[in-house]
Amino acid sequence: MSTAPLELVRAWAPTAARLSLGLVLLWFGTHELFQPSLWTGYVPIISQTSHLALAMVLLHGWLLCVLAVALIFGIAPQLAAGVSAMLLLEIVVSLSLTGGVSDIVARDLGVFGLAVAVFASDRQKLVLQG
Amino acid sequence: MPPSVGRAVSAWLTSPEKTHGGDKLRPNRHVATPHLARASHEAAWSGRAGHLEWTLPICRYHLPWGANEVPKVRIAGEAVGRRGAVAVSVAAVAAALLAVHGYGNPGSLGVGASGALPTGHGSPSSSGSGGAPTASPSASASSAPSPSAAATPGPLLSSTQYAGYTYQLYPGTPSVTARQALAGFSFTASPSNGSVQFTLNSLAGGPPPVNKKAYPAGDHIYFVEANFGDDSGNSEYNFGDDGVVVTDASGHVVQ
Numbered sequence: 001m002s003t004a005p006l007e008l009v010r011a012w013a014p015t016a017a018r019l020s021l022g023l024v025l026l027w028f029g030t031h032e033l034f035q036p037s038l039w040t041g042y043v044p045i046i047s048q049t050s051h052l053a054l055a056m057v058l059l060h061g062w063l064l065c066v067l068a069v070a071l072i073f074g075i076a077p078q079l080a081a082g083v084s085a086m087l088l089l090e091i092v093v094s095l096s097l098t099g100g101v102s103d104i105v106a107r108d109l110g111v112f113g114l115a116v117a118v119f120a121s122d123r124q125k126l127v128l129q130g
Numbered sequence: 131m132p133p134s135v136g137r138a139v140s141a142w143l144t145s146p147e148k149t150h151g152g153d154k155l156r157p158n159r160h161v162a163t164p165h166l167a168r169a170s171h172e173a174a175w176s177g178r179a180g181h182l183e184w185t186l187p188i189c190r191y192h193l194p195w196g197a198n199e200v201p202k203v204r205i206a207g208e209a210v211g212r213r214g215a216v217a218v219s220v221a222a223v224a225a226a227l228l229a230v231h232g233y234g235n236p237g238s239l240g241v242g243a244s245g246a247l248p249t250g251h252g253s254p255s256s257s258g259s260g261g262a263p264t265a266s267p268s269a270s271a272s273s274a275p276s277p278s279a280a281a282t283p284g285p286l287l288s289s290t291q292y293a294g295y296t297y298q299l300y301p302g303t304p305s306v307t308a309r310q311a312l313a314g315f316s317f318t319a320s321p322s323n324g325s326v327q328f329t330l331n332s333l334a335g336g337p338p339p340v341n342k343k344a345y346p347a348g349d350h351i352y353f354v355e356a357n358f359g360d361d362s363g364n365s366e367y368n369f370g371d372d373g374v375v376v377t378d379a380s381g382h383v384v385q
Binding site: 029030032033034035036037054055058059061062065066068069070073075076077078079128129 | 208209210211213214215217218221222224225226228229231232233236
């Protein structure tokens, strides 16, 4: 059996993972910037109706957008993925502590694993040159 | 030069290039010794080709004087070229502008006011985006129940943007989907004397009683949930896209 398809997958999997992670972060980041009031419920400890919670969501959205662009264009992807992994780990821990292990926690745990995989990868294609 | 330092220089100068990170950053061969690149937190002259290089624990700045070279920054071992820096900077500025706008208008982008639900009297606040309606339960709170019979009927619920996001609570028994949509809320509907006393409460973490009102017994009461993705079990992480819509028996929105 030819191993060409498997080799193709191996060659492109890190890039696909990086782009997927970048698109996920871009979606959430832009949504948090467009509709921050819909996300303040996720801010731990702080009242979701406070201005501080709103500012925290906007800061989070800004960071997600910057990381998304870095990942999509392959700009320091390991650093971007590492920071993303830390952000997602914080989300997983925070949601686990406040609401217990839930479907949302499981979903974010998967994205956290994706970020770790991108962080560990050093064979990226489709990166911005120069 | 001691042999150990020589071996370190040789290994460093022949280290493989990264395959990502924008431009491939070659080790700066103009640095006299690895001490300057690895340990120094101060600027160091290479001396021969007019390069200035200094290092921080995670960053190394390489600023060439020659016109044929582009500035490079190494961050945590990864090279960032000019285009990469520009792309990230543009993204950061654009996101910052959106954040400033978002702070002043935390829910106004997207469909915005044009998506508001017209009713006979009052309406759930609407500031959705991307086609999904949002409704604030607190907007319809009322401590003084008042029947809605005298209200001028609004449009048919089926003709509004809420149509695909409403789940009937009264009359009848809520469906399984309606109960899922209610995550984070509980309600009571008590018919008496031709009217129904409806109360919607949020569970822990939500706003105080969000809806307590009397409606004609013939009205239909719906719960609005624009996005199930923010519900988990019986927890509601986003109260901004939930609300209540009431129609008369013919399906026209009255609240």
